[in-house]
Amino acid sequence: MSRRVSAALALAAVVLPAATVVGCAAPERGEAPPQQAHQGSPDRGKEMIVKYGCGTCHEIPGVDGADGLVGPPLSQIARRSYIAGELANSEDNMHRWIRDPQAVEPGTAMPDLGVTAQDAADITAYLYTLR
Ligand code: HEC
Known part of the structure; x- marks a missing residue:
């Protein structure tokens, strides 16, 4: 395996699990950032x-x-x-x-x-x- 390929794989191993956790946690629960009203009392x-x-x-x-x-x-x-x-x-x-x-x-x-x-x-x- 070339050094570039193994470096990319090592990076993916570190980045992908983190992206999975951050990317999926909120949508799975159907949560959005809370809405804010800009008008009205x-x-x-x-x-x-x-x-x-x-x-x-x-x-x-x-x-x-x-x-x-x-x-x-x-x-x-x-x-x-x-x-x-x-x-x-x-x-x-x-x-x-x-x-x-x-x-x-x-x-x-x-x-x-x-x-x-x-x-x-x-x-x-x-x-x-x-x-
Ligand atoms: C006769 C009963 C009734 C009255 C009165 C009523 N609603 Fe509703 N409302 C419903 C029903 C049934 C739904 C679900 C509609 C659907 O999902 O198709 C709903 C849905 C909603 C939703 C979306 C809720 C969600 O979980 O997505 C909001 C917001 C809402 N109503 C606000 C109001 C407000 C504000 C008033 C008064 C101005 C009001 N409703 C009066 C029956 C009523």
Whole structure:
């Protein structure tokens, strides 16, 4: 074996296992870096979550009475990779989902609730505190 080949193999032996560990640990668990809201008020968002009744269908940490079981719990929603298994989790996509879930996923059990743009931004700001 030439020196160059054996040097490359030695390097691969060192680098590949490290790359495997770093590259796979997070995606295997479905984790993404937590999302950050760049607009909206989390405090007002919490009030809007109560106003629109999101908690009748979702368990939402920090919101009194939000213990619904129709939809998935929204704990750590800032860390999820996907919204409703359809949209990559991002601030814009969260606004879209909250305002018009039926357009994203026709027939989903989550109804269009007539959420305004401002209210969706505030709700997203609160949801992204759940990490
Ligand atoms: C009538 C019940 C119902 C109401 C009310 C409701 N949702 Fe949902 N929601 C659902 C269901 C069911 C899903 C799952 C949709 C899917 O995956 O197709 C969902 C999904 C979601 C998701 C994606 C969760 C995930 O794990 O990917 C978010 C975020 C969400 N809802 C936020 C809200 C917010 C904010 C409100 C209030 C403005 C709200 N929902 C009101 C039923 C509801």
